[in-house]
Amino acid sequence: MAQSLATYIALxxxxxxxxxxxxxxxxxxxxxxxxxxxxxxxxPFEPDPEAVAHATLTLxxxxxxxxxxxxxxxxxxxxxxxxxxxxxxxxxxxxxxxFQKLLDGGGSxxxxxxVAPWGDxxxxxxxxFGVMWAFSCEAxx
Numbered sequence: 001m002a003q004s005l006a007t008y009i010a011l012x013x014x015x016x017x018x019x020x021x022x023x024x025x026x027x028x029x030x031x032x033x034x035x036x037x038x039x040x041x042x043x044p045f046e047p048d049p050e051a052v053a054h055a056t057l058t059l060x061x062x063x064x065x066x067x068x069x070x071x072x073x074x075x076x077x078x079x080x081x082x083x084x085x086x087x088x089x090x091x092x093x094x095x096x097x098x099f100q101k102l103l104d105g106g107g108s109x110x111x112x113x114x115v116a117p118w119g120d121x122x123x124x125x126x127x128x129f130g131v132m133w134a135f136s137c138e139a140x141x
Contacts, residue, residue, distance in 0.1 A: 006056075006063035007085055011078060011129060015052040015068045018129045025101045026087075028059040045070060061087070079130030081110070086134045092121050095137040102127045115139050 011018055016032055023030040036049035047053070051068040064085070089095040099113045106128030113123025113135060121137040 084132040
């Protein structure tokens with residue numbers, strides 16, 4: 001197997017909904033495995049059978065993977081600015097379209113999509129799940 005790097009997000013019971021939303025926005029190939037469909041032998045816990053054990057959204061530019069967080073009493077906030085998913089587009093129109101789709105899906109602007117001091121188009125949007133998406137596109141020069 002070739003080396004690769006994917007983003008993995010554990011969401012609080014909303015992984016299926018988030019992955020389906022991102023699939024609508026970005027396209028790609030979506031696979032969702034629920035615990036009811038996974039072999040349970042040797043599992044150290046008993047998860048909700050409807051919870052997402054593993055999901056992948058494969059896009060031309062990369063992979064987003066995730067699963068439902070197990071309720072172990074630990075609070076892992078999703079919304080924050082310590083991380084973002086950086087999506088670089090080929091055209092400004094594509095960046096604007098994807099940005100708007102996330103807003104239309106219940107998101108909010110973190111930073112308007114506009115020409116940044118370094119000269120490229122850049123902006124941030126928090127989707128309705130609290131995940132920050134940053135968009136970048138080389139500005140026409």
